[in-house]
Amino acid sequence: MTISQYITDFLKKYENIEIDTNHVADGSDKYGMFKSPARDVRNNIDESYQITEYFNFFAKQSAIAESERKESDEWLEDFMYWLDDYPFNYEYPKIDGNRRILGIQATGCPTPMFDDDNDITYQISMSITYEREVM
Numbered sequence: 001m002t003i004s005q006y007i008t009d010f011l012k013k014y015e016n017i018e019i020d021t022n023h024v025a026d027g028s029d030k031y032g033m034f035k036s037p038a039r040d041v042r043n044n045i046d047e048s049y050q051i052t053e054y055f056n057f058f059a060k061q062s063a064i065a066e067s068e069r070k071e072s073d074e075w076l077e078d079f080m081y082w083l084d085d086y087p088f089n090y091e092y093p094k095i096d097g098n099r100r101i102l103g104i105q106a107t108g109c110p111t112p113m114f115d116d117d118n119d120i121t122y123q124i125s126m127s128i129t130y131e132r133e134v135m
Contacts, residue, residue: 003053006095007128008033010104011057014082019057024121030060036125044131050102052129058113063120076110076122083126098133105129 024032036054043049061072092101108125
């Protein structure tokens, strides 16, 4: 399983949302995940290494009425709290390839990117850090 697939599957645990990879479908309540070009690697003395990869998560929410915009704001805030609280309440799901997930974080606040008459798309920068053992 790729890290992109792992993080997409992980985020689907939040309210059973469907997330497209490298795409955000038309319409409200649509989500997409795009991998960023940045990647940090730190070598450990035990011949393992720690990798941090970065992603941009996009959430397209309805913005027709003020009440919908407030609901979107609440959803985004709850989503951020879910990400923050997850490692305190659960273990991250296992991953193959001699890898172990150390953390998944939002590295920025939800930022409105663009909107049309009906929807607004928010971007949340995220990172996933994992350790990989050399075999």
